[in-house]
Amino acid sequence: MNYELWLILIDITSFQKIKLINKYKTAENVYNNFEEILKENETISKKLKNFQKDDLYYEVLKLEETLYKKNIGYITYSNPLYKEKLSGILNPPYFLFYIGNIDIINNKSIGVVGARKCSNYGLTVTKLLTKELITNNITLISGGARGIDSIAHKTALENDGYNICVLGCGIDRTYPSENKMLFSKIAEKGVVISEFLLGTAPLRENFPKRNRIISGLSDGVIVIEASEKSGSLITARLAQQQEKKVIAVPGSILYAGASGSNKLIRDGASICTDIEDLRVLLSLEHIEIQPMNFTPEKSEILELITDSPIHIDDIFKNTSVDRGALYALLFEMQIKSEIICLPGNYYVKTI
Template identity: 85%
Template sequence: MMDYDLWLILIEISNYQKIKLIKKYKTAENVYNNFENILKENEVVRKKLKNFQKEDLNYAVLKLKEVIAREKINYITYANPLYTEKLSGILSAPFFLFYKGNIDVINNKSIGVVGARKCSSYGIAVTKLLTKELITNNITLISGGARGVDSIAHKTALENDGYNICVLGCGIDIAYPTENKVLFSKIAEKGVVISEFLPGTRPLRENFPKRNRIISGLSSGVVVTEASEKSGSLITARLTLQQQKTVAVVPGSILYAGSSGSNKLIRDGASICTDKEDLKSLLSLEHIDIGPMNFTPEKSEILDLITDSPIHIDDIFKNTSVDRGALYALLFEMQIKSEIICLPGNYYVKTI
């Protein structure tokens, strides 16, 4: 039996044209049954599908059905009300999404947390801290499953029993990066992993900007914790701003190239996230608690270690009894209060 949705997914016309056909004919089956008339009436489709017969895709549809059955993949198209409600406003909306997990999660209020693949210890600490606060406010975390900030945010959401939406830049049957295969499986147990690419699609460079527009489309707002000027997270942020949604950016050292992109987002109009009240008001959170953690030594002792001469994070750690995670949290708090700054290479100095 023909799977009409998969047939329309496989036709090589634009998402825009597929959505236009669904708006007119309501279902993929109706598109299939009226295909000859569509070719006569729609010049764009006729030119794109020159010498194409609708039966030409029968074998490809069968093969795709076998793959999604074997890999336990589900899919949703624009004809589904659940899909239309959430994604109809996205720039160049995809006609379909393949997914693993609970697709209903896309209806949750979600905030994107994005940033650099090669992030600093500061970026790691900030990402963990802010993601945890989002989860405690019953916000669903959405990110792109990449190395660095994305993976840290996803893992932190899982550790705090939160919901995840992971948007891939490759086929949903491909784990990229490969070390995240288990992570993606865990996300799908409670949340959802989604992709607009056909199974088997490799993680090509051009796929990721397309992926980013879906992150921005599903998000109520986006937090950028750390990003260089070449970071793909800047695309997500700018698309989010175009949709008049909030982009909250954590400032970084002006001496660290890894923060240059995020700092320039602030310069160009994104909102700055300097303390807990910023995060609360920018993202309309019910409660927030990223105050200092309970630990010893006291903050004054840390400030005694950090002087006008740069000191490495490892040396700070060696000279305190504080847990490394707690230390990162404290350093983050001190930076957003402009008490210290982080230099390239994880060196810290007291502000003058």
């Protein structure tokens, strides 16, 4: 019996599981003392009415096999690495599933978050600030969502940096669907993590939970464009509660998509008006970043892809690049944050 997976699968809260671990030290001890726990803890006893500890035996075996086949690891509150990073957040999850190198959660890291529906200004700023972080050997943390999150992850990959991507669904689900290859690339050097059981859908209520993990793992958070209802503000406020650095990029007062991030500045977040501000706020060294060079094929594609979305079929009709090479170039250009892919195979320029 894998006792850690057994405790992961038991239908009680993370708070209750952590309380049991604090008392009994290991999941195996919880299992061995389970009858006593049911007698002593009325809340757990009511929740697990008619439950026997061996009822999960086959589910544990099935989960263990699935994790092995899909190369998914897990870490629990019993692990010192986990406890050091996440014990300080409100209601820490008992476990995290992960794909990739979990050790990088020890790295110095900064969260970069923002709107899903962001402006070209927001995308450009995200690329600029993320490059500066990666160039200074800082790990990028974000939530893998469309918009600011995806651009930050792709920019980190382009600059050979480390990525931590925190999902709001089961780690075996891909949301948004167009980021499947992106998540795979992140896991090659960095790590993709989730606090949800396998198969969990990307439900609306999952994302505020996800945001507390981003704030918990990061040493600070940068907010780039957020409306007043943006989940990014949750991440920022949680970071402030943990007395971590919160930096916001100012936007136009006429743009509703920046009203939340602007008010973060009003309410005490540090303002970032240029790269030098970021260097001072995070005590970064100045390292000159080399400008991008485009191949003739990329230049041809970038002439077709503008600020207005264009469908892939129209790109193919108007370029000399064959379809196979076109798909490869488009993906490479997404990784390098030169373009982004919108739903329905539409592309738009980000630089």
